[in-house]
Amino acid sequence: MEIRIEKVEPLHVYAMSSGPAPIPREQIPPVTYRLFDLLAGRLIEIGVEPPETGVAWYERMTGEFGEHSQRVWVGYIVEGNAFGEISPVVLDGAENVAVGIHYGPMAGIRESWNELFDWVHEHGGHSAGYAREVHVKARPLPEEQWVTRLELPFE
Numbered sequence: 001m002e003i004r005i006e007k008v009e010p011l012h013v014y015a016m017s018s019g020p021a022p023i024p025r026e027q028i029p030p031v032t033y034r035l036f037d038l039l040a041g042r043l044i045e046i047g048v049e050p051p052e053t054g055v056a057w058y059e060r061m062t063g064e065f066g067e068h069s070q071r072v073w074v075g076y077i078v079e080g081n082a083f084g085e086i087s088p089v090v091l092d093g094a095e096n097v098a099v100g101i102h103y104g105p106m107a108g109i110r111e112s113w114n115e116l117f118d119w120v121h122e123h124g125g126h127s128a129g130y131a132r133e134v135h136v137k138a139r140p141l142p143e144e145q146w147v148t149r150l151e152l153p154f155e
Helices: 025-045 106-122
Strands: 004-008 011-017 054-061 069-077 089-091 094-103 131-137 147-153
Touching: 011 025, 025 054, 025 069, 094 106, 106 147
Parallel strands: none
Antiparallel strands: 004 094, 011 069, 011 089, 054 069, 054 131, 094 147, 131 147
16 A cells, blocks of 8 residues: 555544444444444435545544444535534544555455554554544445545654
8 A cells, every 4th residue: 555644634524423332343344334324314314415525533442342442433524614403523634644545345444554554653653643534435336446545643
């Protein structure tokens, strides 16, 4: 995977989380899919067409499932000022972000994330902030055609 360093601007997103309880690593993909579906449904209910570009980010937690537990957040990037009845969440930007592109099914995304984390550590850095996935091309396309931008803020 080609990795480059970029500055990432803040994003305004319609967002939803998995709640206060930590999610074990193996349950993260199905929870993420379900949250995107729930959020899209809520937006449609209030008359807002869900944007094509979605973003997911992960908050590390400790708890009954150990250090690999996370709270999952998903959002759709807000275009313009069409906030409707939902207040957007602002996802912070960052000056130093390692960026890589994952192509294809989510089943292989852990390897892409590992490669990105390894690259940051090999270059003397450590993660600082929420790792996020920007789903550039996703549903309704088949997963083989998905394009996901991985963003890892670091110091």
